[in-house]
Amino acid sequence: MRATTAAPASALDRPSPHLVCFAAWLMPGAGHLWLGRPRTGVIVLFALLTLFFTGLALGGRIFPFVPSQPLVALAALADLGTGAPYLLAWVMGWGSGQVTAPTYEYGNTFLITAGLLNALVVLDACDIARGRK
């Protein structure tokens, strides 16, 4: 009987998984910070922002969504995974990409990896929010 009365209270205390997932996507590490895992959140925030902005500094490109070019569209989808930094770069016009720069491909790798890693971070935060982990 105790368990049945305690469970709804803890479920109410837990933040909505949808909101946690959205926060985790919007700002890398925010989901874990919200769920009371500050160390994980801060490490993820630092690592992914460093990857993203280093990628931009190296002359990487924020790829556009071009359905006729599947690989470019996939790269764009990966870039989108970074959330707010991606949106900021898009609004500010950063990430046009310097194809002639020796570090161009490095920059793309950093940007794409930041987005894909944040997708994993979002899934992890969603699992924690749903009580699966």
Add this chain to the structure above:
Amino acid sequence: MRTHLALLLLFSALVAAVFAVLQREEPRDQLRFGALLFAALVLGAILAGWMLYPLPLGRS
């Protein structure tokens, strides 16, 4: 700072850090897993570079 090796080390360190905090719960385990992953990424890239050295075949 923009050498191949420096970028490889930076990339490997950041990726290893994220995977370590996602895959392990305890700080000690995270440190061990992160160090192992970092070493694997760096050594794997250097090994792959060596293996690709003969390519393209037939160059003088």
